[in-house]
Amino acid sequence: MPFPIKAVRSAYPALTDGFAYLDGAAGTQTPQMVIDAISSAYRTGIGNVGGAFPASHRSGAIVTGCRAAVADLVGGHPDGVILGPNMTTLTYRLARAIAGPGDEVVLSRLDHDANVRPWTQTGATVRWAEVDPVTGELPVDQYAELIGERTRVVAVTAASNILGTRPDVAAIAELAHRAGALTYVDGVHATAHGPVDMRALGADFYATSAYKWAGPHIGAVVADPALLETISPDKLASSPDTVPHRFETGTAAFADLEGVTAAVDHLAAMVPGTGTRRERLLTSMAAAEEHERELFAGLIAGLETMPHVTVYGKPARRTATAYFNVAGHTPRQAAGHLAGLGVNVWNGHNYAWELTGALGIRDSGGAVRAGLVHYNDASDVDRLLEGVARLSW
Numbered sequence: 001m002p003f004p005i006k007a008v009r010s011a012y013p014a015l016t017d018g019f020a021y022l023d024g025a026a027g028t029q030t031p032q033m034v035i036d037a038i039s040s041a042y043r044t045g046i047g048n049v050g051g052a053f054p055a056s057h058r059s060g061a062i063v064t065g066c067r068a069a070v071a072d073l074v075g076g077h078p079d080g081v082i083l084g085p086n087m088t089t090l091t092y093r094l095a096r097a098i099a100g101p102g103d104e105v106v107l108s109r110l111d112h113d114a115n116v117r118p119w120t121q122t123g124a125t126v127r128w129a130e131v132d133p134v135t136g137e138l139p140v141d142q143y144a145e146l147i148g149e150r151t152r153v154v155a156v157t158a159a160s161n162i163l164g165t166r167p168d169v170a171a172i173a174e175l176a177h178r179a180g181a182l183t184y185v186d187g188v189h190a191t192a193h194g195p196v197d198m199r200a201l202g203a204d205f206y207a208t209s210a211y212k213w214a215g216p217h218i219g220a221v222v223a224d225p226a227l228l229e230t231i232s233p234d235k236l237a238s239s240p241d242t243v244p245h246r247f248e249t250g251t252a253a254f255a256d257l258e259g260v261t262a263a264v265d266h267l268a269a270m271v272p273g274t275g276t277r278r279e280r281l282l283t284s285m286a287a288a289e290e291h292e293r294e295l296f297a298g299l300i301a302g303l304e305t306m307p308h309v310t311v312y313g314k315p316a317r318r319t320a321t322a323y324f325n326v327a328g329h330t331p332r333q334a335a336g337h338l339a340g341l342g343v344n345v346w347n348g349h350n351y352a353w354e355l356t357g358a359l360g361i362r363d364s365g366g367a368v369r370a371g372l373v374h375y376n377d378a379s380d381v382d383r384l385l386e387g388v389a390r391l392s393w
């Protein structure tokens with residue numbers, strides 16, 4: 001059955017403004033049901049959690065529902081879902097609790113800086129996994145050398161937010177686990193682009209952000225609750241010491257958490273399906289992945305055939321994310337020209353600090369990023385390619 005792109009697009013009010021939204025890797029638009037869920041939480045009345053009155057109970061139920069939804073999305077356990085404002089904040093918090101001076105951490109230059117700097121700043125010794133700058137691949141074989149008996153954590157991305165590279169995380173995790181190390185997998189970019197099974201990936205920690213997959217600005221890190229029991233982050237004396245609560249600081253954005261659950265429900269319902277929400281998510285996200293793959297084949301082939309365009313990377317397994325420069329134009333100028341034609345793309349290093357450094361383009365403004373998500377269609381791709389073609393004049 002073809003992906004019901006018209007129905008999917010019609011769920012997003014913002015997509016009617018005439019722009020081609022190819023900036024999804026920096027944050028997606030929001031479906032009406034997510035907007036409704038957030039406003040309904042406020043309209044119905046919410047309180048802080050732990051009180052004796054119904055509005056407080058409603059907030060408690062929202063948090064529980066959100067943990068269950070995120071667990072379904074990534075194949076984790078609801079009691080191991082840590083919720084917070086964004087992935088960066090949660091990763092700083094976890095990194096400090098997990099690693100420190102005397103430990104070794106293995107980081108990759110493929111990663112977004114949010115899965116790099118929180119680890120380097122723990123004081124642990126850093127060992128680097130390098131990227132092939134031509135293909136954009138992260139070779140697995142180097143990990144056998146990098147991981148040793150002092151390795152506490154191997155932090156690696158499930159997909160690059162600029163090149164789209166999907167490294168072989170399962171193989172890296174196997175090497176890490178053999179040495180007794182933990183894996184911290186950045187799924188912020190990957191989660192939007194296909195079904196996720198964090199156990200199959202070998203992720204001890206799997207980080208994601210709902211605003212990359214149709215939800216509000218909320219981050220989550222998912223782990224086995226038994227593993228979380230062994231870690232003690234800094235916390236207030238007065239806040240709960242239970243798991244996963246002890247990893248969460250302050251008062252949660254309850255209405256937004258209701259929006260996260262609605263976003264997961266939206267993703268699960270993009271294509272007709274039966275079974276549990278987890279089963280419907282697997283079906284629906286596989287269909288979305290195929291839809292993106294088909295559209296992206298035309299997008300990347302179109303860019304690669306333009307003589308004035310340099311495309312970075314050619315990874316074998318990738319998300320529908322293209323990173324390129326246009327001769328004679330800075331990335332900002334190219335993005336500005338496309339914006340004038342109603343095409344939203346990003347420009348810059350996009351926080352892929354190490355990777356743009358390895359590609360030798362960080363100091364010259366990085367490149368242009370155009371990415372597809374489930375709600376993009378063929379006309380978005382056509383408009384991008386026409387706009388970039390016009391830059392050769």
Ligand SMILES: Cc1ncc(COP(=O)(O)O)c(C=O)c1O
Pocket residue numbers: 025026085086087088089112114115157159160161186187188189190208209218219351
């Ligand atoms: C791959 C990747 N990791 C981490 C992050 C940081 O996520 P957050 O904005 O939730 O802190 C981003 C955000 O762009 C990202 O693309």
